Amino acid sequence: MICQKFCVAFLHWEFIYLITAFNLEYPVTPWRFKLSCMPPNTTYDFLLPTGISKNTSNVNEHYEAVVEAKFNSSSTYFSNLSSKTTFHCCLWSEEDKNCSVHADDVEGKAFVATVNSLVFQQIGANWNIQCWTKEDLELFICYMESLFKNPFKAYDLKVHLLYVLPEVLEESLLVPQKGSFLTVQCNCSVRDSCECHVPVPTAKLNHTLLMYFKITSGGVIFQSPMMSVQPINVVKPDPPLGLHMEITDTGNLKISWSSPTLVPFQLQYQVKYSENSSTNMRKADEIVSATSLLVDSVLPGSSYEVQVRGRRLDGPGLWSDWSAPLIFTTQDVIYFPPKILTSVGSNVSFHCIYKNENKIVSSKKIIWWMNLAEKIPQSQYHVMGDHVSKVTFRSLKATKPRGKFTYDAIYCCNEHECHHRYAELYVIDVNINISCETDGYLTQMTCRWSTNAIQSLVGSTLQLRYHRSSLYCSDVPSIHPISESKDCHLQRDGFYECVFQPIFLLSGYTMWIRINHSLGSLDSPPTCVVPDSVVKPLPPSSVKVEITVKIGLLKISWEKPVFPENNLKFQIRYGLSGKEVQWKMYEVHDAKSNSASVLVPDLCAVYAVQVRCKRLDGLGYWSNWSSPAYTVVTDIKVPTRGPEVWRIINEDTTKKERNVTLLWKPLMKNDSLCSVRKYVVKHHTSRNGTWSEDVGNHTQFTFLWTEQAHSVTVLAVNSIGASFVNFNLTFSWPMSKVNTVQSLSAYPLNSSCVFLSWKLSPSDYSLMYFITEWKILNEDSETKWLRIPSSVKKYYIHDHFIPIEKYQFSLYPVFMEGVGKPKIINSFTPDDIEKRQNDAGLYVIVPIIISSSILLLGTLLISHQRMKKMFWEDVPNPKNCSWAQGLNFQKRMDIL
Numbered sequence: 001m002i003c004q005k006f007c008v009a010f011l012h013w014e015f016i017y018l019i020t021a022f023n024l025e026y027p028v029t030p031w032r033f034k035l036s037c038m039p040p041n042t043t044y045d046f047l048l049p050t051g052i053s054k055n056t057s058n059v060n061e062h063y064e065a066v067v068e069a070k071f072n073s074s075s076t077y078f079s080n081l082s083s084k085t086t087f088h089c090c091l092w093s094e095e096d097k098n099c100s101v102h103a104d105d106v107e108g109k110a111f112v113a114t115v116n117s118l119v120f121q122q123i124g125a126n127w128n129i130q131c132w133t134k135e136d137l138e139l140f141i142c143y144m145e146s147l148f149k150n151p152f153k154a155y156d157l158k159v160h161l162l163y164v165l166p167e168v169l170e171e172s173l174l175v176p177q178k179g180s181f182l183t184v185q186c187n188c189s190v191r192d193s194c195e196c197h198v199p200v201p202t203a204k205l206n207h208t209l210l211m212y213f214k215i216t217s218g219g220v221i222f223q224s225p226m227m228s229v230q231p232i233n234v235v236k237p238d239p240p241l242g243l244h245m246e247i248t249d250t251g252n253l254k255i256s257w258s259s260p261t262l263v264p265f266q267l268q269y270q271v272k273y274s275e276n277s278s279t280n281m282r283k284a285d286e287i288v289s290a291t292s293l294l295v296d297s298v299l300p301g302s303s304y305e306v307q308v309r310g311r312r313l314d315g316p317g318l319w320s321d322w323s324a325p326l327i328f329t330t331q332d333v334i335y336f337p338p339k340i341l342t343s344v345g346s347n348v349s350f351h352c353i354y355k356n357e358n359k360i361v362s363s364k365k366i367i368w369w370m371n372l373a374e375k376i377p378q379s380q381y382h383v384m385g386d387h388v389s390k391v392t393f394r395s396l397k398a399t400k401p402r403g404k405f406t407y408d409a410i411y412c413c414n415e416h417e418c419h420h421r422y423a424e425l426y427v428i429d430v431n432i433n434i435s436c437e438t439d440g441y442l443t444q445m446t447c448r449w450s451t452n453a454i455q456s457l458v459g460s461t462l463q464l465r466y467h468r469s470s471l472y473c474s475d476v477p478s479i480h481p482i483s484e485s486k487d488c489h490l491q492r493d494g495f496y497e498c499v500f501q502p503i504f505l506l507s508g509y510t511m512w513i514r515i516n517h518s519l520g521s522l523d524s525p526p527t528c529v530v531p532d533s534v535v536k537p538l539p540p541s542s543v544k545v546e547i548t549v550k551i552g553l554l555k556i557s558w559e560k561p562v563f564p565e566n567n568l569k570f571q572i573r574y575g576l577s578g579k580e581v582q583w584k585m586y587e588v589h590d591a592k593s594n595s596a597s598v599l600v601p602d603l604c605a606v607y608a609v610q611v612r613c614k615r616l617d618g619l620g621y622w623s624n625w626s627s628p629a630y631t632v633v634t635d636i637k638v639p640t641r642g643p644e645v646w647r648i649i650n651e652d653t654t655k656k657e658r659n660v661t662l663l664w665k666p667l668m669k670n671d672s673l674c675s676v677r678k679y680v681v682k683h684h685t686s687r688n689g690t691w692s693e694d695v696g697n698h699t700q701f702t703f704l705w706t707e708q709a710h711s712v713t714v715l716a717v718n719s720i721g722a723s724f725v726n727f728n729l730t731f732s733w734p735m736s737k738v739n740t741v742q743s744l745s746a747y748p749l750n751s752s753c754v755f756l757s758w759k760l761s762p763s764d765y766s767l768m769y770f771i772t773e774w775k776i777l778n779e780d781s782e783t784k785w786l787r788i789p790s791s792v793k794k795y796y797i798h799d800h801f802i803p804i805e806k807y808q809f810s811l812y813p814v815f816m817e818g819v820g821k822p823k824i825i826n827s828f829t830p831d832d833i834e835k836r837q838n839d840a841g842l843y844v845i846v847p848i849i850i851s852s853s854i855l856l857l858g859t860l861l862i863s864h865q866r867m868k869k870m871f872w873e874d875v876p877n878p879k880n881c882s883w884a885q886g887l888n889f890q891k892r893m894d895i896l
Contacts, residue, residue: 034147035127035213037089037222089224125222127215131229132236132318136262137205140198140231142186144213156217159186161196163211165204181210205232236318237263240291240308245328249337251351251388253295253330257308257323267310270319277302289313300355304328332356333412335423341457341519342396343430349392350423351384352412361414363389369411369418371402398429406458428457432513432524434464437621438531440538442563444501445531447486449513450494459517464488464498466511473508473528480510505532535564536621537613543629545574545609549636552603557595558611558626567591567616574598577606577630591616604674607631637673639716642726646771646785649705649731658705660731663785666699667716676716684711708733709818732818738765741823746809748828751801757794758811758823765815772797773810777826 126147133140142161162181186196198209209231213224240257248254259267271293272285286293295304305327311319334353342348352368354361366389368376382390389412399408409422436447451462467480488498500509509531513524538561545556556572570588575581588596600607610625643664650659667676681693685707695701703712711730716723740763747755756772770788774797775781788795801807806827813820 035089035129035144035224037125089222125215125217125220129213132234133200133205133231135235135238135260137202137232137235137264138200140200140209140234142196142198142211142213143193144186144196145193146217157188157192157194158216159188159194159196160184160214161186161198161211162214163198163209165200165209166207167204200231206230233316234318235263235312237267237310237312237320239320239323240269240310241323243306243308243323243326245304245306245326247298247330247334247336247338248294251298251334251336251353253298253304253328254292255295255306255308256292259291259310260320265315266313268313269308269310271306271308273304273306275302275304298330298334300330300332300334300353300360301358302330304330331421333419333421335410335412335421337423339407339424339426339519341426341428341517341522343428343522344396344398346396346427347392347394348396348425349382349390350410350412350425351388351390352423353387354389354412354414354419356414356417360387363387365415367413367415369413371409372411372418393425396425396427399425399427426457426519428515428522430513430515430522430524434511434513434524434527434529436509436511436529436531436534438503438505438535440536440561440563440623442505442531442535443503444499445503445509445529445534447488447498447500447511447529448491448495449488451496452494457515457517461516462488462496463514463516464496464511465514465523466509468504469508469510471506471508472530473510477510477526477528479512479523479526500531503531506530532564533619534621535615535619537561537564537568537615537623539623539626540570540611540613541626543609543611543626545607545629545631547600547603547607547631547634547636548597549634552636554598554600554607554609554631555595556598556609556611556629560594561613561623564615564620568613569616570596570611570613571622572596572598572609572611573625574600574607574609576602577608581608589616602670603636604633604669604672605631606633633674635674635719638721639667639672639676639718639723640725641667641671642714642716642723643667643679643699644787645712645714645727645729646787647729647731648783659702660705660710661700661702662712662714662729663700664714672716672718675718677719678717680715680717680722682713682715684713685709705731729814730816730818735765735815735818735820738763738813738815738820740765740767740813740820741811744809744811744823744825745829746807746825746827748801748803749796751803752798754797754799754801754807754809754828755794756797756809756811759793760813763813763815765817765820768814768816771812771814771819773812773822774799774807776802777806777808 127144128147129142129144131140131142144159146157161184163184164181184196184198186194188194198211200209207230208228210226210228212226213222215222215224238260241260242256242258244256246254246256255271255273257269266289268287268289269291270285270287272283273295274283275281275295277299284295305325307322307325309320309322311317332355336351340348340350350368352366354366363383363386366381368381368389368391370376376391380392382392384390391410399406407424407426410425411418411422413419432449432451434447434449436445438445447464449464464486465483466486467483486498486500488496491497507530508528510526510528512526515522515524540558540560542559543556544558545554547553548555554574556574558570560568568591570593572586572588573583574586575583586596586598608628608630610628612623612625614620614622643666645662645664647663648661650661651657652659662681664679669675676697678697679695679699681695681701681703682690683693683703684690686709687707693701693703701714709730709732711728713726713728715726740760742759742761744756744758747757749755754774767790769790771785772788772795773783773785775783784799786797808824808826810822810824812822
């Protein structure tokens with residue numbers, strides 16, 4: 001570091017001693033020193049003439065003038081000196097003009113040099129010296145600069161620093177041997193100045209460093225007296241960092257900076273600043289121990305220039321260099337604070353000083369606006385002084401973003417105009433819900449919270465903070481001054497998640513979210529959680545389900561989880577297994593129970609069942625649902641009945657045989673209870689008796705009808721047995737000619753329903769039911785059939801019917817003695833056909849008429865508007881004419 005030019009050489013330390021070769025010790029108390037080596041019979045007073053301060057730069061200028069005069073004097077003056085001259089070298093301070101210690105007090109040869117240069121014989125040699133310990137406490141630096149620069153340009157300058165640093169602190173008081181000194185060559189790369197570096201171990205900062213200089217210039221050797229210093233006492237910090245100025249919330253100018261990072265002790269600071277404004281000019285110099293300074297009475301349009309330096313507060317040391325100057329200019333309109341970040345429901349205030357054309361506006365004439373669209377009522381204004389106006393906002397609502405602007409602009413205006421500068425108001429909804437749950441193993445607690453309410457605040461960071469009390473929560477949670485932060489990670493669902501592990505089950509964790517921003521920080525309302533009260537248990541295990549055979553109930557069993565040890569209630573959900581299960585719920589509040597039975601309507605279906613649990617006292621959460629368990633379909637009883645049976649008869653006239661194909665529909669589960677393994681056809685004839693045939697799972701069977709009467713019964717068989725209630729069908733030649741159905745009518749209601757009606761004639765036979773058949777004529781289509789009870793005389797057939805097709809409908813009466821003669825029709829009833837044809841015409845015509853009417857109405861409306869515009873565009877409105885003012889055009893006027 002290059003030292004500024006001073007007339008007096010500065011050697012900075014608290015105590016410096018001069019030690020002679022004969023153990024003589026000379027305390028030198030002043031802080032500033034110069035090394036001077038003068039010829040004999042020469043006083044030191046000539047260097048500092050009377051009337052010139054030794055602390056000013058004028059001294060150096062005068063000194064150089066003296067040197068120039070001496071150097072340019074006549075040679076006769078030089079001849080008066082011998083070729084060998086003894087020089088006296090000493091250290092002296094600005095408080096003492098005379099040399100404090102000189103060569104006469106010590107061994108002569110220690111400070112005698114052979115001088116071959118007439119220049120040195122004439123004026124001697126002088127150096128400014130400054131030494132300090134660097135801020136990192138690892139290097140001791142000495143900087144020396146020749147006081148006379150011009151005369152010695154032709155001479156090479158070499159400087160060596162000889163020093164010794166004792167190993168033990170007590171050895172510092174002893175005079176070291178001559179051979180124990182270490183030599184450091186100083187860097188003299190810069191003309192007429194040198195810098196010497198001595199490494200100092202941290203452990204020896206309190207030891208006494210003994211040293212002296214050996215200087216060679218122009219063939220002349222100079223040696224300084226011996227000096228001593230403790231490196232810890234001459235620490236020179238680096239200049240303060242990060243010098244910054246801003247207007248505070250109270251309207252003061254805050255000058256702030258940061259301490260050098262490596263300094264190991266507290267510093268004091270010297271701050272010098274100047275203010276320049278149209279109405280005021282001032283300078284100030286203050287010493288502070290903090291890293292900031294407040295300047296009051298700040299005015300708009302002012303300029304401030306600031307510099308700061310530092311030194312050790314609680315001990316000796318050197319001032320650092322001044323920081324680079326920083327200039328700060330206030331605006332014509334000053335808002336304090338310029339920006340406010342606050343939460344919903346709070347009250348805030350802005351202050352303003354307004355300068356217009358070099359004149360500060362009176363605070364009584366200031367008007368406040370929000371977003372230049374809403375004038376703030378004067379009831380919210382407050383006069384704080386001649387020039388300071390204040391506006392207050394109460395019970396604030398959240399700021400609504402307007403495009404890229406996420407704040408409200410607050411303008412301070414005079415009576416006629418508003419300045420373009422404004423203050424910014426950010427109002428954030430900090431009502432953030434924090435939810436926590438403790439895992440079923442009671443080892444960790446996971447807390448989650450969402451950021452949807454504060455997404456509009458750009459540049460903010462969020463942090464969960466908490467304080468753990470020893471036992472439970474207080475009645476009213478509050479933010480504790482001592483808190484810890486918790487790392488939370490953003491999940492894909494937009495929630496932050498934090499994990500506490502390990503946990504104290506009965507401790508109260510008070511949590512809140514802190515929103516950190518450059519404008520300040522906000523805290524959400526605190527919530528307190530006891531881990532034992534937010535347990536989410538493990539789901540029940542070993543879930544089993546079955547349908548009881550005898551009763552037909554859904555029986556469910558499970559095992560309670562090990563944790564928590566509290567009493568639990570259970571919830572069961574069950575439903576038919578499939579892609580989308582329609583769940584039904586059932587709760588068990590008996591903490592000791594581990595099973596339940598549920599009545600279900602379909603005993604032959606596959607049911608899916610899951611179980612979950614929760615503390616019986618209502619605290620905590622429901623566990624996850626257990627893995628689903630499924631019922632296995634098993635037969636409960638024999639089938640309730642056999643299938644409905646019909647037949648198709650194919651007659652071979654040549655062989656006089658009839659082949660009968662029996663048809664039946666598969667049984668539903670509620671009839672089969674719960675499955676059908678096979679069907680059995682049981683025959684009965686008068687000649688051959690009774691026999692049975694196993695047809696497996698087929699739904700049709702063909703046999704040869706040869707006898708006059710042949711009865712068949714189809715039985716459904718499951719794993720338990722065969723059905724007891726079955727449908728019998730008897731084939732009889734005589735009964736096939738019995739005609740009891742007098743008439744049959746078919747009326748199509750729509751494409752999916754046909755209405756049948758019929759009339760019967762009296763009969764002596766016992767009628768069991770009817771069978772109706774239908775199919776499309778002229779096609780080899782499937783014949784469909786269904787059974788109709790004997791008590792009805794009309795019936796609705798639901799199927800897909802094609803209106804343009806012709807259908808054949810047949811109605812068979814079925815008696816206990818056999819199947820009677822059918823009534824067959826090959827078309828719908830004629831009256832109904834005509835009606836359907838008329839209806840079809842209406843279906844076509846009516847939509848056409850409606851569409852045409854709408855289109856015509858639209859055309860008329862458009863035409864009316866065009867005609868009105870065409871004919872009335874240039875007709876003036878009589879109400880706009882001067883002669884028509886006051887006339888009532890609604891009233892009839894008689895023509896005179």
